[in-house]
Amino acid sequence: MNILVIRPSPTGEELVNDLNKIGIPSWHFSLFDFYPSFSSRSLSKKINELYRSKIILIFSKKSIYYTNLYLINNNLKWPVDAKYYAIGKSTAFFLYKYIKKKLFFLQK
Template sequence: MVVLVTRPSPDGEALCDALSSSGIQVIYQPLIQFTLGKDSPSLQATLQETDVVIAVSKPAVEWANRALHSKMQTWPDSIRYLAIGQKTADKLSEVTAQKVHYPEVSDSEHLLQLPPLLKPINTKVTILRGNGGRELIREELLKRGARVEYCEVYQRQTLLFDGHSRVKSWKKIELPI
């Protein structure tokens, strides 16, 4: 068996290592890469005016943390931190040294049921994310009276991929008997 791994770096390499160490043959072909987001330079100023931060993914936390550290800045301790799931919350808690709240079910709908988001009238909410994505959290919080801002801390960029030639080379891989 050969497994094709398309996750971006560094998670893609880690998955390949884990599969290989289990005796599984791996082909690594990332289809996207992450780069610095357009709002990263203003992250610290944004955080200074924020009441609640919502992190929607581990890459959002990692890139935000990278942006702060590159300017020798730290995460404010006066903010309430929320994350869409436990892994993202664990990472956010690690970098902020703060308690991070997250829903038991890792999705936007359940995140919106957390007590700090039920009546956020005049609360300034910053959503850490990449380029694009679902609009549900922002739209619902605006309806509930929050002031919401996206902070694009990373971008997903499509990598060039010549499918025809890559598939031809993959077909030449010898499988163990």
């Protein structure tokens, strides 16, 4: 059996290396990658939407990381009035480091 890992870089490559080391043939192909945006115009529009949101869905640690980086660089904080939902327990715990409030995640 071969495994195709579609996680973004660099975590996708790290997982493939670990799997190959233990004898599980694996390849990496990222469907998308995350990079910080340097366009303050588009980010400022999105940040206003973030503060108006009642529910915020979080899909990845990278999205948390880059959003938090933007907030710090612009002397902003995560919205306090929104309800946060994370996809996955580890993503929820990663988000909790920044928002320090109750959040919801899918449990298996």
